[in-house]
Amino acid sequence: MSLEVWAEKYRPKSLKEVINQKHVVARVKVFVDERNIPHMLFAGPPGTGKTTLALCIARELYGEEWRQNVLETNASDERGIDVIRGKIKDFARTMALGGAQYRIVVLDEADALTAEAQQALRRTMETYSSTVRFILVCNYSSKIIPPIQSRTAVFRFKALSESDVKEYINRIVKGEKLKIDEKAVETIVYLCEGDLRKAANLLQAAAALGTKITESIVYDVASQARPDDVRKMLENASKGKFKEARSILHRMLVVQGLAGEDVVREIHRQIYGLNIPDDVKVKLVESLGEYEFRISEGADSLIQLEAFLAQVAAFLGKT
Amino acid sequence: MWTVKYKPKRLAEVADQAEAKEKLLKWFEKWKPGRKAALLYGPPGNGKTCTVEALAAEKGLDLLETNASDVRSESKIERFLGRGVREASLLGTRGKIILIDEIDGMEASADRGGARAILRIIRESAFPVVLTANDPWDRSLYEVRGLCELIEFRKVPIRDAVKRLEYICGREGIKADPKVLHALAEKNQGDLRGAILDLETIAQGRKQVTLEDLEVLGKREKEADIFAALRGVFKSHSALSAKHAVSSVDMDPSEIFLWIEQNLANEYEKPEDLARAYEALAKADVFRSRIIHRQNWRMLAYMVDLMTAGVSQAKKEAYRKFTRYQRPEKLSFYSKTMRTRARVNQVLRRIASRLHCSTRKVKTEFLPYLFFLMKREEGFTGRLASALNLSEDELEMLSSFYR
Numbered sequence: 048m049s050l051e052v053w054a055e056k057y058r059p060k061s062l063k064e065v066i067n068q069k070h071v072v073a074r075v076k077v078f079v080d081e082r083n084i085p086h087m088l089f090a091g092p093p094g095t096g097k098t099t100l101a102l103c104i105a106r107e108l109y110g111e112e113w114r115q116n117v118l119e120t121n122a123s124d125e126r127g128i129d130v131i132r133g134k135i136k137d138f139a140r141t142m143a144l145g146g147a148q149y150r151i152v153v154l155d156e157a158d159a160l161t162a163e164a165q166q167a168l169r170r171t172m173e174t175y176s177s178t179v180r181f182i183l184v185c186n187y188s189s190k191i192i193p194p195i196q197s198r199t200a201v202f203r204f205k206a207l208s209e210s211d212v213k214e215y216i217n218r219i220v221k222g223e224k225l226k227i228d229e230k231a232v233e234t235i236v237y238l239c240e241g242d243l244r245k246a247a248n249l250l251q252a253a254a255a256l257g258t259k260i261t262e263s264i265v266y267d268v269a270s271q272a273r274p275d276d277v278r279k280m281l282e283n284a285s286k287g288k289f290k291e292a293r294s295i296l297h298r299m300l301v302v303q304g305l306a307g308e309d310v311v312r313e314i315h316r317q318i319y320g321l322n323i324p325d326d327v328k329v330k331l332v333e334s335l336g337e338y339e340f341r342i343s344e345g346a347d348s349l350i351q352l353e354a355f356l357a358q359v360a361a362f363l364g365k366t
Numbered sequence: 367m368w369t370v371k372y373k374p375k376r377l378a379e380v381a382d383q384a385e386a387k388e389k390l391l392k393w394f395e396k397w398k399p400g401r402k403a404a405l406l407y408g409p410p411g412n413g414k415t416c417t418v419e420a421l422a423a424e425k426g427l428d429l430l431e432t433n434a435s436d437v438r439s440e441s442k443i444e445r446f447l448g449r450g451v452r453e454a455s456l457l458g459t460r461g462k463i464i465l466i467d468e469i470d471g472m473e474a475s476a477d478r479g480g481a482r483a484i485l486r487i488i489r490e491s492a493f494p495v496v497l498t499a500n501d502p503w504d505r506s507l508y509e510v511r512g513l514c515e516l517i518e519f520r521k522v523p524i525r526d527a528v529k530r531l532e533y534i535c536g537r538e539g540i541k542a543d544p545k546v547l548h549a550l551a552e553k554n555q556g557d558l559r560g561a562i563l564d565l566e567t568i569a570q571g572r573k574q575v576t577l578e579d580l581e582v583l584g585k586r587e588k589e590a591d592i593f594a595a596l597r598g599v600f601k602s603h604s605a606l607s608a609k610h611a612v613s614s615v616d617m618d619p620s621e622i623f624l625w626i627e628q629n630l631a632n633e634y635e636k637p638e639d640l641a642r643a644y645e646a647l648a649k650a651d652v653f654r655s656r657i658i659h660r661q662n663w664r665m666l667a668y669m670v671d672l673m674t675a676g677v678s679q680a681k682k683e684a685y686r687k688f689t690r691y692q693r694p695e696k697l698s699f700y701s702k703t704m705r706t707r708a709r710v711n712q713v714l715r716r717i718a719s720r721l722h723c724s725t726r727k728v729k730t731e732f733l734p735y736l737f738f739l740m741k742r743e744e745g746f747t748g749r750l751a752s753a754l755n756l757s758e759d760e761l762e763m764l765s766s767f768y769r
Contacts (some may be wrong), residue, residue, distance in 0.1 A: 051746070051753040052732070055721055098722050123724035124715070156724050248735040255743040272734040289640060290631050301696055303768055304707070309730050341648070345655035349696075350627065354641075354648035361641035 054247035057219050062103050065096050066243065067211045071202045075100065079107045082148075086172060086181045088157075088196060090188035091204025094242030101153045101182045109147060116143050116150045123156040128164035132171050139175040149180050157183040158190035165192045172198060207241040215243050219250055227260040234265040248272075277313040278320075284359040285323055292356045300349045307348020311339045314355075327362055334358050368566040369559050372534050377420045380413045381558055382526040387417060389517045394421065394494060403488045403495040405511065407502040408519030411559030414498040415467055417519075422463045430493075431465040440479030447487055462493040470499040470507060481506060488513045521556020524548065530558060531565055541574045549580055591615045592625050596691050599626060599674050600633045601684045608678035609671055619666060620654065623647070623673050624694035630677065633689045639681040646676030710767050713760050720754050729768075737765050 050056040059065045062072050062079070071089075078084040084104065089097040105113040118138040125131055135152055143150045160168065172181050172195070181199070185191060188201060216232055219225070231253070239245040252268045253260045276295055284292035299305045315335060318328050338351040374380045377387055386406070393404050406414040422429040432447065447464060466484060488495050488510070499507065502516060531547040547565075554560040568579040591614065598611025612622050627647055634640050650672035653665045714725040721732060740747045740761065751758045 051750045052721060052736070054732075058722075102722065119719070119722065121718065121724040123726050124718065155722070159724075244731055248732065252735045252738050252742075255739050255746070268738065272738045287637055289637065293631060297695065301699055302703075303729070305729060306726050309726070338648070341652050341655075344652075345659045346648070346651050347655070350644075350651040351648050353627070354644040357637070357641040357644035361637040 053219060053223075053251040054244045057215070057222065057247060058099050059096070059103060060106060062100075062107060065100055065103060066215050067207055068096055068100070068204055071100065071204060074200075074202070075104060079104060082108065084108075084151075084180050086176070086183075086199040088183045088185070088188060088191060088199040088201045089204060090185050090191075090201065092206050092241060093186065094239070094244040094246075095204045095207055096243070097184045097204055098153070098155055101151075101184060104182070105151055105153075108151070109145060112145060116145070116147055118150070118152045119155065120152070121155045122159040122164075126159060126161070126164070128160070128167040131164075132167065135171055135175065135179070139179045143178070149178055151180050151182060153182045153184065155184045156186075158185035158187055162192055165195055169194050169198065207243065209236050212236045212239060212241060212243065212246055216246055216250060219247060223254065225250075225254055225260060226258060228262070230262040231260045231265050234262045238265070238269050277310065278317055280356070281314065281317055281321055281359065284356040285321060285363045287360050287363065289357060289360040292360070293353055296349065296352055296356060300352070307342050307352065308339070310348070310352065311335065311342065314352075315339075323363060330362065331359060368534060368538075369562050372530075372537075372562065373416050374413075374420050376424055377417065380417050380420055381530045382522050383413055383417065383519055386517050386519050389515075390417065390421065390496075393515055393517070394425075397494045399492050400489075402513060402515045403491075403497060404517055405502055405514035406496060406498045406517050406519055407500065409521055409556055410500060411554070411557030411561075412519050412522050413558065414519050415465070418463065418465050418496050418498075425461075425463075428462045429465055430462055431467060440483040443480055443483040443487070464491060464493055464495040466495065466497045468499065469497050469510065470501050470504045481510065485509055485513065522551075522558045523556075524551045527551035527554070527556075527558050527561050531561060534562065534565065535569070538569070540569050540572065542569070543576055546575050546577055546580060549577070592617060592622065593691050595622065596625060596629055596633075599678055600629075600681075600689070602678050603684065605675035605679055608674045612670065612674055619670055619673075621694075621697075623650065623654070623669075624696060625691070626673055626677060628694040628696075629689065629691045632692070633685060634681055635685060636682070643677045643680035646672050646680055650676065706763075706767065709760075710764060713756060713764050716756060717754055733764075733768060737768070740765060 062076055065072055075084075075087075089100065091097055102113075102117075105117045109116045118134065120131060120134060122131070125134075131154070138150065138152065154168075157165075169192070183191065183195070183199060188196065188203070213232060213236060216235060220227055220232075235246055235249050235253075239249060249265065249269060249272075250260075252272055253265050256264050256268060276299055280292045280295040280299075283289075283295065296310075299310055300307065315332065318331050318335070321328065335355055338355045341351050342348045377391075380387065390404060390406070393402075406417070408414060419429060421427075430447065432443070447466075464487070466487075469484065484497075497510070497514065502511060528544070528547045528551050531550060532542075532544075535542045535547070550561045550564050554564065565575075569575045595612045595615045599608045602608045602611065612619075615622060617625075630643055630647070631640065634643055650669045653669035653672065656662055656665045657669065711725070714728055717732070718725045718728045721728065723731070736750065740750070747758050747761055750756075751761050754761075
């Protein structure tokens with residue numbers, strides 16, 4: 048167990064511990080009680096309990112020995128459908144342990160699979176449906192091809208409300224016997240944008256700093272823990288220092304291997320904080336959108352973002 | 367070109383291949399319409415085609431020839447060879463040999479029906495047909511093989527290759543260290559045509575060649591080429607000459623792309639020029655991704671045009687300066703850090719599986735906080751390491767890699 052990481056330590060273990068998502072949990076409970084689950088598709092924003100619910104189902108069905116009947120695989124790390132098929136095949140060939148009738152494959156971040164890979168997955172789901180149940184987890188169900196959607200029970204996870212997040216924070220506060228003021232709780236709720244994983248991480252980092260967690264500590268931690276490479280890069284570009292900006296971009300994408308989409312998202316977030324005229328901000332956002340679209344269609348994120356930085360430098364060089 | 371100038375005129379001049387030549391002659395003497403064709407096979411540059419040419423010359427025959435550079439669809443083959451194969455020449459005085467070169471170079475789709483047409487020609491030809499191939503066991507040649515007598519051409523032994531190179535040097539009045547010729551033969555591994563080409567590259571217009579000259583071949587030649595090409599792209603004002611600048615570089619277009627990308631920011635200085643040039647590269651990259659994702663190789667032409675002509679037209683005027691061009695960092699980075707990155711990935715995978723998420727989420731969602739905790743909380747690194755079943759060193763390596 049990885050109990051040193053609170054996001055893991057306070058991951059709900061049973062259906063009744065899951066934060067909200069009542070409409071989903073109620074139906075899943077019926078399946079679990081009858082010990083017969085269909086293929087399922089969990090879709091919803093990050094940090095709302097999708098993977099957690101999948102693991103809870105496994106616990107409810109197989110007890111503490113659940114791991115031996117569950118194959119967890121992540122499409123973002125294993126994109127090749129052959130890898131997935133090979134693993135699934137090997138897994139499906141061995142009988143379920145402990146008298147269970149079938150085993151479970153949790154395929155996380157399934158929206159990272161290409162359309163072709165999903166076609167292949169669809170056949171795999173059919174071939175092994177007698178011995179294996181699939182739980183696909185994704186952010187956007189629209190990225191999952193219709194034939195797969197029609198073979199699964201689709202569950203949409205709601206964005207969590209402020210009181211949901213507060214409930215979760217208080218659970219951790221109690222468990223760790225933390226001292227925290229109400230303002231600090233609200234700040235975490237505000238910063239984590241409904242993502243419980245982020246809430247747990249923020250809280251843990253803040254707790255490391257002092258005896259009593261306050262609003263200013265939370266802000267402090269949030270700004271220190273967030274890598275400010277993107278901010279530095281944009282600042283350089285907006286001062287016309289293109290080469291410096293480019294080398295930061297290289298470090299993030301080539302050396303550290305960050306995903307282009309993640310960097311784009313962070314740029315988008317930071318454009319509004321830049322010290323530049325508002326009409327330029329809008330122009331930059333428009334141009335960023337074009338580059339993100341190209342990246343999502345398969346273009347190289349390094350080249351596209353270099354072009355974006357060159358635009359930033361040229362835009363602001365003029366004014 | 368020396369490969370043309372010193373092409374053997376008679377069978378005896380063809381280097382080595384004694385056995386193959388004898389077999390071919392025997393086959394030719396016995397040949398009557400309806401008998402098997404001859405399929406000469408073996409690695410490139412060892413004399414298959416020129417043996418057939420020498421045979422035709424020696425016997426006073428016309429040679430009707432088609433090779434892989436022609437498109438060989440059914441209709442084209444029929445148009446080109448069909449009549450010539452079935453009717454005796456109108457003038458009627460000379461016979462013919464039909465040569466269908468490099469038959470394993472046919473592409474399934476572009477030459478659709480081509481194989482069928484070739485089978486028909488072999489069956490119906492009034493004249494002997496000779497085919498050549500590098501790999502006679504290629505699946506697409508299954509039927510053709512059945513209608514052919516197979517004659518193997520082996521790699522030209524180093525001794526024979528050196529002899530031929532010596533002969534050429536003698537005729538060209540060049541003094542060559544025997545070691546150089548030996549090295550050329552060895553480098554080309556039985557490919558005599560390649561060895562002759564290399565010899566011409568280093569020796570043309572000179573009286574003497576030495577071992578140092580050999581270094582020009584291969585890598586150095588490649589880099590000299592790419593530097594010249596970069597100058598052509600960055601300095602030229604004409605779209606067409608920028609495009610042509612890269613055409614003779616012996617490099618994958620995507621590697622040339624990396625060289626242009628690496629050096630662009632050192633050459634262009636004005637922000638507007640840079641923005642336009644990078645946009646041209648970004649568009650070239652969009653075409654690259656269309657090639658990869660749709661296998662649409664027609665798009666290659668547009669990728670190359672944009673990264674060359676597009677970049678050259680991005681500047682208002684050429685920069686009058688000398689730029690020392692560098693090799694692409696991306697390439698050298700990947701090769702230099704291969705082992706570290708593999709270890710980092712392994713650690714990331716371990717963490718990802720413990721935290722039930724992808725390595726991408728580990729990097730964006732967890733690492734910033736974990737590194738923060740490692741720095742700020744006494745003893746956290748050790749506890750985290752044992753919880754994740756890692757060593758503290760592995761965690762430290764991770765944090766130094768990302769900081």
